[in-house]
Structures are given as structure tokens and as C-alpha cells.
Amino acid sequence: MKSKHLKNFYIFLVLLFLFLPIFILVVYSFNSSRLNVTFENFTFDWYLSLMDNVSLLEAFKNTLLIAFVSTTVSVIIGTMGAIAMHRYQFKTKKALDTLLYIPIVIPEIVLGISLLSIFTLTNIELSLITITLAHITFCVPFVVLCVRSTLSSYDDQIELAAMDLGANKFKTLFYITIPSLLPGIASGALLAFSLSLDDVIISYFTAGPGSNTLPLKIFSMIKMGITPEVNALTTIILLFTIIALSLFIIIQIKKNKKG
Amino acid sequence: MKKIKLLVLFILLLGLTGCNQKYENGEVNVFNWSEYIPDSVIRQFEKEYDIKVNYSTYSSNEECLAKVMSSKTGTYDILVPSDYMVDIMLKKDLLEKIDTASLTNFSNLDPNYLNQSYDPNNDYSVPFIAGGVVIAVNKQKIEENITSYNDLLNPKYKDSIVLLDDERVVIGIALKANGYSLNDTNDYALAEAKEFLLELKPNIKLYDSDNPKGSLITEEASIGVIWNAEAALAIGENSNIEIVFPKEGIYKWIDNFVISKGAKNKENALKFINYILNPEVMKRVVTYFPYKNVNQETNKLLSDSYLNNEAMNIPDRIMNNGEFVIDIGENITKYDRLWSEIK
């Protein structure tokens, strides 16, 4: 039994390593000192002044916007692509398949400079649009992989059955194919969303004026001496993430119990 | 159902943060140094002129040039390069002519800072602010009197110096320490500079251009070779810190507003520049980021706590004794190399 306690202690230690820095941030978001050095007094001021920090909020808005658009687009084109590659044989399939692995495998910085170079070469202005295009590019492959993993266990026969029963292609797609691929699509969307939210490196190279994202803003703020407003914003984001994840856990546990 | 709820939540969030005002008079894209113009000044400009300011920052002249050159022409309207970078940008034909006659506040500027060698008639650049690289010393930790760059080599200062992460500055002071010019490109001079920097290396705690004052305030570093305003701000937070002007003379600079070639919002850019040259506005800038003010009218408004503070308002004798960095053309590759070697 002693080894069981040791194991639990080990699990605790690893989680502590992962969570201590986050915990510190939450605590310091209530710290009246601006310098993030010692804890002085308890205050809510940073949450209030956060509302006036236009540039920080704008970066946050940009980030959400980019994440939303790039998730939506990459889920749509990724799902279509995955289905097509599963269903049809075509000459360039192998090439496309290889291309899809490039953004996953190569170091992010290489994709970042490649995109910067091509935007420069073609004289495309760096803006919210270029940054969104870049995000779609690195999100799509992950969506394809997720959808594909569900597709591999998907039974084509039900589509035929549906069509036999008189459903046209369109109806079959929306009522049969997509619902049964939903788990894969959903996890692809989740992955794409979180990748886009957190991306530093590729955004760093493809951002232009007025398209600052939250990670980039925080990067420059950390270098310049971060204000506790950032801690406050993180605490709020964290709260939302925890709520969403708790829902996810509850569903998952219920599923486990049923299964 | 849950997913729909989540979606609604996100859209609400977007809506909350997304209630953007519309700006009647368009926008202006400003690309400036980090820590230079306080946020409140920019917001006020937006309100008064109904122009949206897209503000982005860089932390070295080279970064500014690289970003401008890799962006489509006209991506940025206003840039704030230092003296030698104005020269480089002119050679690269990156700048738009500025009609200084149209700037009603241009006459506020101190003539001592006008018509410099890099732009003799101020056809392309408008001086914004000046400053220099100084040494900040925490007197509680460092007993000796530091008067020269060579004093930094003292082995007692192991792991205690913060340096600007800027090759022209770091190599520049190494050259000056050995009695050469900031801009010397002779191999023997650079070899001596390399020697100096290798000897200095164990004493360097970190390189930081964005917030070197931070490590001085928290006392992680006890000596800083940093911009004068950073030193002034550090002194404000930690009274153990003092400023030293090394006897070899300082690295000095003037940063200038320029308008980039093909700028899409030239009119708005001129309005922005003129706004900053307003004595009241400039006063707010230099009280927030206390570099050397070059606006005579503003000097009349500034209090003694600024004017008599040598870290903020660097005395003229020190400025006159300082040296500008100049463009060294292709020889920059020698500097690049040396920089990678000593880092």
C-alpha cells in the first residue's frame, strides 16, 4: 500500500509542476503591486482597469476572431477533404497526403518564415487576413487527421442504405455522413481552436499593423514588464476553459458509466 | 445543444469585445519603439481627430527596417528610426518627403537637433526625442566608483550586468572602451573589441532591450548599460540606483518621425506627427518615458524634477561629447559576425 501513496504523490508532483505557475498568476491578478514581485494587498483593480486597456482587449478580440474563422474554415474544408480522400481514388491523392503532413511535422518557425516569404514575394499586405490564412494552413491537417480516424471505423454501407431508402446525395451527407463523423469533427474543431488561440511563432511572422494577437501582445508585454491586467485576463479565460472542460468531463464520465 | 450554447457564449463574448467605434477619418499605421508613447496619448488623438491608430512596436532599428522591407509598400505610415537608420532608409528609397511647412508645431523644435548630417534640411525626418546609452549602477551592491566602460570588466561583477540586446550598442561601447570610434570597422579595432567583450562575458547576466530596467529594479542585475530613460525609471523605483556617464563619451541618438514611401494615410500621418509636436502632448510623452526632450516649447512646461534630472534630461555637455552611430554599409557583416561570436 505504501507504493500506492508514493504513486499518488508522484502524480501530485507532476500536476503541481504544471499548475503552480498558473496558480501564481491567478493569485497575482489580485495583487495591488504593479511589479509582480511581492504580494502586497488584495485588490480587484486589475479587473476594472482591464476594461480600459484597449490594446489588450483588441488583441484578445483579434485572437478570438482569428480562432473562430480559422476553425470554421479548416473544419469545413478539412472534413470535405478527408471524406473525398477516403471515398475517391485520384492521381494526386498521395501527393496531397504528404503535403498534409508537412505543417504537422516541420518546425513551426519554418512554416512561419515560408509564409512570410511568400506573402512578401507576392506583395500581399500582412494583416488579419494573412494571419487567418496562416492559421487555417496549420489547422487543416489536424482536422483531416481527426476526421480520418473516425472515418476508418465508419461503415459506408449505411450511406447506400440511406440512398436505397430514397435519400438524395445531399440528404445523405447531412443526415447520415456528417452526424456519424461528428466525434471526429468535434475533436478536430477543438484541436484547431486551441492551436489557433495559442499560436505564437507563426503569428509572429505573419502579423501586420492592427493585427496584434493576444499571444503576441503578451510576448511584448512580458518583455516590457507585464502588468497584472494580463493576469486578470488570464484568470477570466481560465475560468471559461475550466467550465467548458468540466462539462466535457461530466459528459465523458457519464459515457464511461453507460459503456 | 451544449455546443450551440457554447457557440452563443462565444458570440456574446465577441460582441462584448467587438463593439468597435467607427472612425470618421480613417486610420493611421504607426510603427514605433516599444515604451515610447503612452497609450493615453494615442487614445486622446483617436478621440480628437476621429482617426484610428494601429500601433505596433519594434525593439531595434534593424527590426524596424526588416519588417518594413518584408511588408508590402505602404503597410506602415509612420516609422520612428534613429539617425543612422534614417540614412539607410533614405539610401533604400523607403521614405516619403515631409513638407515641414505644413506642420504648425515644427517651429517648437530645438534648432540644435535640426538639420543633422543624415538629413541636412529635414526633408524627410522630424526629430521626436533624443537620448543616450548610460550606465546605471546599484550603489548598495557596487562599492567601487564606476567611471569608464573598462571598469565593467572587474571580475567582482560576475553575473551582474544587464546589457541592451543590440549589436551596435554592445560592440560600440567595446570600441569606445579601447579608444576607438563607435563606428570603427578596422579589423584590429574589432579584434580588440572582441577581446573586451569576451572578458566582459562572465559578468553579463542577461541581454534585454525591451525592459532592462526590470532586472535592475528587482536587483537581479546591479549594473545596466541601458537607455537613459530606462535608467531614470529604474531610479524612480529603486533609489539605490545611480547613473554614470562614462568618461569615454556616450552613444547618443536622435529618433525621428518619418513617413514611409507609398504610405496610404499620409494626411493622417502628418496630423499625428503634428499632434505629438504639440508642447502639451510632448510633455506627457517625456514625463511618461523620460528621454531627452528636443521640443523647446515643452521645456518651458516641464518641471524642475525633469529638467534637473540628469538621467532624464541629459546635460548638453554630455550630449555634445557623445557620438552618433553611422551607417557602415557592407561592413555590417563584420559586426554581425562578431556579435554571434561573443554571444
Added chain:
Amino acid sequence: MSKKLPLLIMILPIAFFMVFLVALPCIYVVIISFMEKGIYGGIEYIFTLENYKLILEPLYLKIFANSFFIALVTTIICLLISYPFACFISQKNKTVQTILITLVILPFLTNSLIRIHGLIILLRDGGIINNFLLNINLIDEPIKFMYNQTGTIIGMVYTLLPFMILPLYSNISKLDANLNDAAKDLGANKFKTFLHVTLPQTKYAILAGSIMVFVPTLSYFFVSDLLGGGKTMMIGNVIKNQFLVARNWPFGAALAISIVLFTLIVVIVYRKMGGKMEQLGGVSYEK
């Protein structure tokens, strides 16, 4: 209806992105890497091998060696932390497993820069850990966690740990416990069982996790920027500097191509050994 049409509609958008934003940019970077640089930056379209020659100079070889060293140490530390962790949690019941694994994913969903900022508050000379140790008189002067290689490695491990835990966990949790029992019945001790039964079965997860930690380490310049104090030059920092500060794009491109080549070799070896590409995306581990 033609059979080609639906295929085209479904495949064209994704093909567009992959061709114009992955294939062409990458080819262009390869081309740049063989070009000369202009005096004030920019690219002169004259063929040269200089950029690759430059990489072979001792100065840059040293930076390469240093980056690989940091990446290797990071990978090993991540593996050593994650393996027992993954084993221990897969011994829990399903509900606890779900909760624990979600806890591992949670930091992954919060901004990594913010987490690094938290790490800085903890680790710096006057930070929480050093203050604590000083107060209980365990140490006389602050331990230098930051502004050196140690700082960079701690930061990398911290940022990339979930990438190692997740593949290992999903593999280990699916292992057949009967095999272990059988080995025990046949008289193997715990260590032997692990070495000959468990370890071989988790081979691919170890490899996939290691690649997923090793490769990003080479390019995460922000970690060495913030925790290394600008002193530990990693390949990622050099590439970033060449592109955004020194304006030597051809050389930066050549550096980028060389780390891509390295990555490709690693991936090919991995596939030759029988590893699956999907595992590298970490996707078969969702849920």
C-alpha cells in the same frame, strides 16, 4: 451528374491551401537558400552555395550542437517524467483517469506565454521558490534558475510536457494487463517484465512523443528569449534574427532547410521502424 464534380468541390479548397500556402512557400524558401543577399537585406537572385558553407563554420555548428543538446535533454527529461506518470494514472479507475488527463490538457489550453510568465515569477532570483528556500535557510544565495541554459530547459520541459504525456498515456492505458500477469507467472521480476513486456509495446508512443517534443524545441525561440536571457542562442533564435533583424533571408532560409532535413530524417527513420504518421499529429489520442 458527373462523378468528377463532387470530388473537385470537396478537394479543391484543401488542395488550394496545401499547394499555395505549404508547397509553394516551402519551395520558395529552398530557392532563397541558394541566393545571395543584398547589402541592406533583400534577395539577389544569383545562385550561390555560400549560405550552406556558412552553416558549416564552427560558430554555427556550435549553435546547432547547443540546440540539439538542449532539445535532447528536454526530450529525455520529459520522457523520464511522463512515463511513470502515464503508468500510474492508467492504473486508476476510468473516472479518475478522465479527470487527471483533462487536468494535463488544461494548461495546454491556456496561453503558453502566460504560463511562462508564471514560471518566471516562480523562478527568478527574487522569485517565490528562491525566497522560500532562502527563508527556510536551505540556501544562502538564490539559485540561478533563469537567464541560462537551465532556464531554457525548464521552460521547454514545462511547455512541451503534455506532448509526451498524452501519447504515452493513450498507449499505456490500452495495454493488456494479462500479459504482465503472464510474465509474472513465468517467473519474471518487475524489472524484467517492464523491460521485455511493457517497454516494447510502448515503443512507438515513446518515439512519437519524443519527436513531438524534440522538433518544437528547435524552433521555440520565445522560450530561450524569455528564460535564457538572450544568452542561449538556439537555432530558432538565429533564424528569427536572420529574418527579422539581420535581414539575411538567404542564410536564415538555409538554416531552416537544414533543420527541416534533420526532421525529415528523423521521421523517415521513425516510419522505417514501423511508426504511424497519425501518431505524430497526436490525433489518435484524442479522448
